[in-house]
Amino acid sequence: MHEMSLAASVLELVENSAKVNGFSRVKTVWLEIGALAGVEAEAMRFCFEAVVKGTLAEGARLEIVATKGQGKCLDCGGSVFIEARYDPCSLCGGYRVEPAGGMAMRVKELEVE
Amino acid sequence: MCTVCGCGEGEVNIEGEAHAHPHTYTLVHERQQGSLVHAHPHPGETPHGHDRENLHFGAGAAGAMAPGMSQSRMVQVEQDVLAKNDEYAAGNRLHFAEHGIFALNLVSSPGSGKTSLLTRTIERLKGRIRVAVVEGDQQTSLDADRIRATGAPAIQVNTGKGCHLDAHMVGRALEKLSLQDGSLLLIENVGNLVCPAAFDLGEAHKVVILSVTEGEDKPLKYPGMFAEADMMLLNKMDLLPYLNFNVPLCIEYARRVNPYIKVILTSAVSDEGMGEWQEWIEAGLKQAAGQKVNEVDALKRRIAELEAALAAKGG
Known part of the structure; x- marks a missing residue:
């Protein structure tokens, strides 16, 4: 459900970019x-x-x-890829893995006319 | 639909006040007038058909159009979707730091006993610590009424169809609460273990409340929330003898998601753990008072950075 307000924030970024x-x-x-x-x-x-209905x-x-x-990983110090926050470390199997990336959502680029 | 909260038009209001005006002005209009620190009535506000007592967070579709080029081209944006919320949250955080306010964002599923825990907490702190409450629910002011019955000031934010509080809503509620310096602010978020995790309100800590009448595997089922929280209150401990709930396993699951999470076992009925919870709050208040001086400058720098980043991208 919070995707709705996030979608609205995406639109807001797009509209601000349109002004600038x-x-x-x-288009994309x-x-x-x-x-x-x-x-x-x-x-x-x-x-x-x-x-985006009715907008640019x-x-x-x-x-x-x-x-x-x-x-x-706080146990072995390794940097690993995880799919979820509760995933164990793929190197040592420990669960004390601190998220270090892939936590954000960003508008990267627009195709416009 | 509100373009801020995603709620249906006219759904969001604070403390049951009539949401009487049409959503005709644009989001940009609203935002330009919004105060970061929310400490003043909106100056120079263009009349748009509602009395100033009404607070709402929606806006009509902005539909901004600019004379454009007909040729297709690429525009780099590279901006975090939550940047605007984070800017409001930084404003709230500065306000808290300037006034030595210790703010907690209490999150849980519906029915975890949040409001009972809050009323019991307020009763215990009564006469020594000033406490104020922001109550988030989709509808009704029932929870704020329960808080006010304890004598503490409370303001209800109804999110309509919205599923979480955002930093702007809290900022507007702060204007109405006029908190005294050194207060404890308890923000009871909408009962929802998913969405409130994503929205920083400017609080010192998120506190997740899980009751033993729920499953011990909730931290694994809803990891986002437990990852964001600094404290977990395992609540309704008075009911534990009647239930099949594995407390150590629940704590282990919570620490899988968040190795740093602190845990207190509580009951608003038997008072179990309430002393420890109270001590934690009092330590936080003490720290907030100490940080008052140190943090203000750092936060002002942070806000300037966020504003510059937004301005550079056309915020």
């Missing part, structure tokens, strides 16, 4: 979503489509760029 960069229509939005960002890509698509981004394609979750 002077464009009137958005590249959105980076980290595996640990707590955002469901499909829910995001659904909400994005709803939120109506009908825009949403390209989701998935980034891997990264963690640092």
Whole structure:
């Protein structure tokens, strides 16, 4: 459900960019979503489509760029990829893995006209 | 639909006040007038059809159009989607630091006993520590009424169809509460173990409350929230003898998700753990008072950075 307000924030970034960069229509939005960002890509698509109706981004394609979750193991010190926050360290099997990347959601780039 | 909270139009309000005006002004309009620290009424506000007692967070579709080029081209944005919320959160955090306020964001699923725990906490602190409460629920002011019955000031934020409080809502609630220096601010978020995890409100700590009437595997099922929290209160401990709930396993699961999480076993009925919880709060208040001086400058720098970053991207 919070994907709806996140989608609205995406639209806000796009609209601000329109003012700065002077464009009137958005064709594609590249959105980076980290595996640990707590955002469901499909829910995001659904909400994005709803939120952009009647705006300069109506009908825009949403390209989701998935980034891997990264963690640092507090037990063995290794840097590992994790898919979820409760994943054990793939090197030593310990559960004390601190998220180190893939926690963010960012608007990367826009195709506009 | 509100473009801030995602709620249905006219759904969000604070403390049951009529949400009487149409959502006709744009998001930009609202944001330009929003005060970061939320310490003043909106100066120079263009009339837009509602009395100043009404607080709402929605706006109509902005529909901003700029004369553009017909040719397709690429524009780099590279901006965090939660940047705006983070800016408001930094404003709240500065306000708390300037006034030595210790703010906690209490999160849980519905029915974990948050409000009972809060009323019991307030009763225990009564006469020694000033406590104020922001109550987040989709509808009704029932929880704020329960808090006010203890004598503490409380303000209800109804999020309508929204599933979480955001930093802007809390900032606006702060304007209404006019907290005294050195207060404890308890923000009871909407009962939801998912969405509130993503939204920083400017609090010192998120506190997740899990009751033993729920499953011990909740930290694994909803890891985002347990990862964000600094403290877990395992609540309704008075009911433990009647339940099949494995306390050590629950704590182990919570620490898998968050190796640093502190845990206190509590009950608002038997008072178990309430002393330890109270001590933790009092230590936090003491620290907030000490940080008052040190943190203000650092936070001001942080806000300037966030504003510069947003301005550079056209925020």
